[in-house]
Amino acid sequence: xxxxxxTNTQQQFLDELVQHGHFFPSGEKGVYGRGMIxxxxxxxxxxxxxxxGADDKPERPRFPPIIPRRTLEKAGYLKSFPQLCxxxxxxxxxxxxxxxLAERAAQGxxxxxxxxxxxxxxxxxxxxxxxxxxxLRGPLPKGGVTLDLGGSYVFRNEPSGDPARLxxxxxxxxxxxxxAEDILAWRETWMARAKNIFEQCGLNASxxxxxxxxxGRGGKLMANNQRQQSLKFEALVSIASxxxxxVSSFNFHQEHFGSAFGIQLHDGAVANSxxxxxxxxxxxxxxxxxxxxxxxxxxxxxxxxxxxSSTGSARQG
Amino acid sequence: xxxxxxTNTQQQFLDELVQHGHFFPSGEKGVYGRGMIxxxxxxxxxxxxxxxGADDKPERPRFPPIIPRRTLEKAGYLKSFPQLCxxxxxxxxxxxxxxxLAERAAQGxxxxxxxxxxxxxxxxxxxxxxxxxxxLRGPLPKGGVTLDLGGSYVFRNEPSGDPARLxxxxxxxxxxxxxAEDILAWRETWMARAKNIFEQCGLNASxxxxxxxxxGRGGKLMANNQRQQSLKFEALVSIASxxxxxVSSFNFHQEHFGSAFGIQLHDGAVANSxxxxxxxxxxxxxxxxxxxxxxxxxxxxxxxxxxxSSTGSARQG
Numbered sequence: 001x002x003x004x005x006x007t008n009t010q011q012q013f014l015d016e017l018v019q020h021g022h023f024f025p026s027g028e029k030g031v032y033g034r035g036m037i038x039x040x041x042x043x044x045x046x047x048x049x050x051x052x053g054a055d056d057k058p059e060r061p062r063f064p065p066i067i068p069r070r071t072l073e074k075a076g077y078l079k080s081f082p083q084l085c086x087x088x089x090x091x092x093x094x095x096x097x098x099x100x101l102a103e104r105a106a107q108g109x110x111x112x113x114x115x116x117x118x119x120x121x122x123x124x125x126x127x128x129x130x131x132x133x134x135x136l137r138g139p140l141p142k143g144g145v146t147l148d149l150g151g152s153y154v155f156r157n158e159p160s161g162d163p164a165r166l167x168x169x170x171x172x173x174x175x176x177x178x179x180a181e182d183i184l185a186w187r188e189t190w191m192a193r194a195k196n197i198f199e200q201c202g203l204n205a206s207x208x209x210x211x212x213x214x215x216g217r218g219g220k221l222m223a224n225n226q227r228q229q230s231l232k233f234e235a236l237v238s239i240a241s242x243x244x245x246x247v248s249s250f251n252f253h254q255e256h257f258g259s260a261f262g263i264q265l266h267d268g269a270v271a272n273s274x275x276x277x278x279x280x281x282x283x284x285x286x287x288x289x290x291x292x293x294x295x296x297x298x299x300x301x302x303x304x305x306x307x308x309s310s311t312g313s314a315r316q317g
Numbered sequence: 318x319x320x321x322x323x324t325n326t327q328q329q330f331l332d333e334l335v336q337h338g339h340f341f342p343s344g345e346k347g348v349y350g351r352g353m354i355x356x357x358x359x360x361x362x363x364x365x366x367x368x369x370g371a372d373d374k375p376e377r378p379r380f381p382p383i384i385p386r387r388t389l390e391k392a393g394y395l396k397s398f399p400q401l402c403x404x405x406x407x408x409x410x411x412x413x414x415x416x417x418l419a420e421r422a423a424q425g426x427x428x429x430x431x432x433x434x435x436x437x438x439x440x441x442x443x444x445x446x447x448x449x450x451x452x453l454r455g456p457l458p459k460g461g462v463t464l465d466l467g468g469s470y471v472f473r474n475e476p477s478g479d480p481a482r483l484x485x486x487x488x489x490x491x492x493x494x495x496x497a498e499d500i501l502a503w504r505e506t507w508m509a510r511a512k513n514i515f516e517q518c519g520l521n522a523s524x525x526x527x528x529x530x531x532x533g534r535g536g537k538l539m540a541n542n543q544r545q546q547s548l549k550f551e552a553l554v555s556i557a558s559x560x561x562x563x564v565s566s567f568n569f570h571q572e573h574f575g576s577a578f579g580i581q582l583h584d585g586a587v588a589n590s591x592x593x594x595x596x597x598x599x600x601x602x603x604x605x606x607x608x609x610x611x612x613x614x615x616x617x618x619x620x621x622x623x624x625x626s627s628t629g630s631a632r633q634g
Contacts, residue, residue: 024450028385068345079419082408090474091399102396133341157407168381
């Protein structure tokens with residue numbers, strides 16, 4: 001496998017996933033259905049993360065994968081990642097336009113002239129809806145707030161032949177909002193927990209300083225700044241690319257979201273925040289890549305960690 | 318409560334949901350975060366449906382909430398419901414355009430001139446991605462196929478002040494593809510099961526022939542046709558509108574999807590299909606509406622049905 005080029009490796013891995021019923025092609029890059037076994041592994045990993053984080057006693061709200069367009073605008077996302085955004089358009093015309101739209105669509109022709117922007121956009125990272133929701137509740141309690149947002153669908157406009165780069169995927173995200181010191185300590189704790197999680201899953205993860213894919217020429221400055229301040233760390237695992245793939249990230253936002261959405265500490269000061277996320281589909285793919293397509297043949301230690309005995313052997317695949 | 322007009326009732330119910338931490342406003346109609354208790358009820362109802370349908374031994378694939386635009390075009394959705402569709406646009410320009418986009422967005426001005434149509438759209442009903450995926454696997458086995466798609470997010474462009482009308486919500490959908498006779502019998506079975514489910518949950522559901530909200534003048538004909546052929550049934554429950562709200566539907570598609578996506582029976586004939594769905598947020602709302610905001614005070618019978626004793630009393634709220 002190591003002899004084939006990156007793209008061939010990715011196509012080969014994708015073919016294997018489809019053959020084993022783990023992925024269903026949709027005809028579009030980065031958009032796949034997923035089989036029962038894949039989902040079983042994804043959910044078991046998700047539950048493993050829940051067990052590891054239980055001591056945090058987080059609040060567990062859930063948010064849909066769309067947010068108001070205004071939230072994305074206020075968060076400053078469009079300055080940093082316009083190329084990745086997803087904005088929902090729809091049809092607001094009358095009968096004649098609807099007829100023309102349907103006819104063009106049936107013939108596979110352009111029908112974009114009949115659409116206009118709605119007030120909602122795709123959630124780009126699981127934590128975005130949480131900040132305005134927390135701000136609305138008024139000043140934070142002493143000690144701040146810890147959120148577990150579960151596995152949330154997020155969207156990225158980046159069609160790719162790499163099966164580990166999806167246009168929509170589950171980010172298992174945790175958020176901490178409060179004072180900088182507490183938040184940085186919490187991020188440290190989770191980096192240690194994550195290291196342990198990946199080890200127990202038999203994944204060879206490396207941790208490193210990282211930066212986001214900021215857009216354009218100005219983006220290079222932003223990325224350098226982010227690295228210099230140690231704002232972002234990533235856990236990387238080999239999946240199907242020449243370079244290891246980021247499967248988890250640990251992000252300190254300083255006052256960015258607190259200030260954008262007006263989140264106050266108990267004493268009225270602007271709140272700091274951090275979030276950390278596990279890319280659930282990527283981690284599931286990494287597990288199939290590392291341990292093989294047949295989960296019954298996975299190493300005993302990995303199976304025991306994802307399917308602890310109390311959950312019943314019948315579900316061990 | 319019965320004395321206030323529809324809109325006041327809806328606003329009052331929404332306020333109550335927010336006060337009790339069941340809904341988090343986002344600033345946009347039909348887009349809400351949901352609290353832990355709301356999610357607990359939603360998931361318990363979802364598990365109840367799983368128990369009831371276990372005898373079907375369905376395959377359980379999962380699909381993300383976006384599909385290729387081409388799938389929506391081929392399915393004929395745009396002829397019927399152009400007003401409800403969601404098409405994802407993004408940015409594919411260079412540095413100067415990105416700067417202008419970000420500046421306009423920051424100032425709350427129109428930035429739509431910088432966006433263009435991508436190749437993906439929102440899933441309008443949970444079953445749409447399943448048809449092309451099944452077609453790709455070749456002719457169906459004898460007896461056809463039964464799918465349980467779980468709780469899938471679907472999108473509808475219909476912002477509304479009614480908390481039971483969300484722009485994005487979980488449809489718990491089951492699909493049967495095969496011969497017409499088998500499929501109609503399966504739909505009958507599920508209508509009886511659903512009646513039982515709602516009774517056990519203490520919801521007063523009525524079942525009725527129904528039609529979809531087809532667009533425009535031509536839509537009236539399509540709706541009449543659908544009713545005359547008994548293609549759609551709905552279960553309706555009072556939530557926060559003057560009229561009862563549809564919480565479940567049972568739809569026979571005849572050869573519509575089989576023919577659009579080329580799904581063949583074992584003998585090469587075009588497959589028929591049906592789907593049925595439970596609107597999970599609507600049903601959860603109906604439960605809060607019927608039994609009150611505090612789940613600890615819900616009727617014993619309802620609690621026993623959603624939290625059967627084997628799942629542990631600690632989670633009974």
